[in-house]
Amino acid sequence: MKAVRLIKEADVIIYDELGSQEALGFARPDASLVYVGKRGGRESIKQPAIDALLVQHCTEGRRVVRLKGGCPSVFSRLSSEVAALSAAGLEWELVPGISSALSAPLFAGFPLTHKSLSPSFTVVSGHDVDGTDWGAFAQLPTLAVLMAGRNLGRIVGKLVEVGWAPDTPVAVVRSAGLPEQRVWRSSLQAVEADTANAGPLSPCIVIIGRVAGDANVDEGTGDGADGS
Incomplete structure (x- = not known):
């Protein structure tokens, strides 16, 4: 429920390959949806570019949700993204999911x-x-x-x-x-x-x-x- 609330409040949602797109249905009509998903065998955006996107949108004062499939604590690039935000002096919080x-x-x-x-x-x-x-x-x-x-x-x-x-x-x-x-x-x-x-x-x-x-x-x- 916390994740749903944050999605509803977000100005920008930077989201992964989710399988189901239902979660994005909670986004505001004016929210920016930015796809950065990865799938084995397909060319995809590199992690430094995702880190930079997060820093850019947060620095510009937007409320950003980084939406991952499953739980962000399991085999995600969470540590890289948190490090980038912390290095830029930006605030962040983690919301658990289900792996x-x-x-x-x-x-x-x-x-x-x-x-x-x-x-x-x-x-x-x-x-x-x-x-x-x-x-x-x-x-x-x-x-x-x-x-x-x-x-x-x-x-x-x-x-x-x-x-x-x-x-x-x-x-x-x-x-x-x-x-x-x-x-x-x-x-x-x-x-x-x-x-x-x-x-x-x-x-x-x-x-x-x-x-x-x-x-x-x-x-x-x-x-x-x-x-x-």
Whole structure:
């Protein structure tokens, strides 16, 4: 609700690739809407230019909302933007959102945590496959891999290489929460073949672990004493 209020009050909204455009419907008719979205495989505005836009509009006295998809604390360029605003002596505040790592499994029909199947989870970016220490995740119960669409085959190969069982369940959730959402339930050894004819997978979230299996919801899926 705070985000909605700030969008309604904004003079300028500098927004990402949002999937759904509904949030922009709260903007004033006279507000300036500036698209700075990034999508894997497409040419997009560079981060220094986004930083400069924020500083420019704020310096000129406008009320600016920097609208991101999901939560700005997860794999966004938040630190760069905050640093630019702070260096210019400008005031800013952060408003939490809901990360797709948390929401996509629910849209797909299963919880991310489970008292026995998934007592913890780790969120990792799928962008830099070679620069990621996949072996560090070998003994973890659940991985939520963001931005994994283009590198899915290489990622599952790395996980099998470091010790994940080939039959480990995998759920791929594309366009989570949107009318065009699609979900693939598969395994590490089969997911690349199962999604081969799907076209571009981006934007997608990939959940890896037993919690992503078809029959993963049994009694006591919650963490609270009442199982809720």
